[in-house]
């Protein structure tokens with residue numbers, strides 16, 4: 442196979458490498474994606490010799506800066522939306538007694554041997570004499586055609602050398618919608634414990650790529666089946682299985698979670714909404730209870746689940762700020778919308794709007810995605826109920842504008858009116874007004890709130906300043 446590689450950038454790299462009398466190749470992901478006709482802006486160039494020197498020469502022709510990563514021996518330039526990384530070809534040999542390989546300079550063939558998968562080990566030549574010709578030592582092209590993830594060496598060797606590759610195998614299978622070669626899969630099953638030597642940051646980066654795919658369950662189910670998930674997020678593996686009592690079984694919560702996750706992913710790219718879907722039922726195993734009359738219940742799994750989020754995020758080294766709070770909030774509130782079906786008054790709706798705030802739409806998306814059942818009639822009935830709640834939310838929000846609730850009377854106004862400094866009473870009055878608005882006792886406006894403030898203050902024995 443021969444690629445035209447018409448882009449000016451490849452010509453320039455080719456010329457500059459020739460001037461330095463070294464061979465250069467396009468390698469890895471770009472080659473794979475080029476053949477798959479997937480657009481890609483990341484270009485990896487491997488040079489037999491000093492990659493930094495060639496990068497510097499190319500950068501000076503293009504008149505762009507070059508960033509060097511001395512520790513990795515790589516250099517990067519950015520040009521017209523392209524990210525081009527240069528690296529010297531390396532030869533790696535692993536020894537069983539050490540995690541760190543011995544790394545030496547090598548040929549492009551050596552470099553291809555240390556790649557993770559056959560489809561990632563292909564290279565296009567940038568030499569004048571065979572410009573664009575594919576070098577494919579492990580038949581990656583064939584595997585691309587067969588949509589197969591296969592390791593270039595014996596999978597036990599490839600995975601043991603760098604166990605992160607086990608998750609990468611699944612990530613590529615999920616992303617490209619490929620299958621994992623059988624031997625590779627059974628090797629992963631054998632080698633899951635090797636994951637211990639991999640840093641959490643690298644694992645989580647791959648996990649995030651799986652979460653960002655169109656149908657994340659594809660990757661997560663493979664992780665579960667291979668035994669990797671039990672090591673990374675054991676709380677999710679616990680959702681597996683169905684218990685039966687008095688002939689009654691409960692929902693298979695892992696399969697359900699996968700369905701909810703895919704439902705959300707189908708409608709939204711928001712990675713944290715996807716995490717909320719993945720974790721929404723994580724409190725179920727520890728709240729599971731069987732009652733002769735009510736059957737299986739998971740009371741409080743929303744609350745318990747939301748309390749589990751921080752430790753999961755901490756272990757996975759996911760961000761602990763806004764993102765985590767958002768996921769916690771959605772997990773905690775995920776049952777609330779549907780619980781409103783039987784609520785006659787508007788106050789429950791107002792409270793939900795208040796608690797969800799600006800995340801109300803995301804919460805509703807999660808709640809809708811959570812409606813799964815093997816019985817189409819049940820799904821239809823629940824969806825109808827869901828629509829009723831959706832409508833109510835819109836009506837109440839139009840009327841009362843609770844979603845971005847700002848108290849009509851601030852703490853400052855209360856303090857000024859009664860000549861108070863910050864104290865418990867100010868909070869009490871403020872809360873009382875808020876509760877009255879949410880309960881619908883008064884409207885969300887200054888006048889009614891002012892009256893309520895005076896009344897509550899009097900009850901507390903506080904009188905107006907100067908009165």
Ligand code: ATP
Nearest residue numbers: 469470471483485555556557558561562603605606
């Ligand atoms: P994408 O950028 O879409 O994630 P990619 O194939 O470019 O896909 P990268 O992680 O950017 O993946 O890696 C670039 C290339 O480096 C890969 O195609 C592969 O050849 C090689 N590579 C990356 N990580 C490893 C690894 N852990 N073991 C062996 N080779 C690897």
Ligand code: MG
Nearest residue numbers: 470471483484
């Ligand atoms: Mg890449």
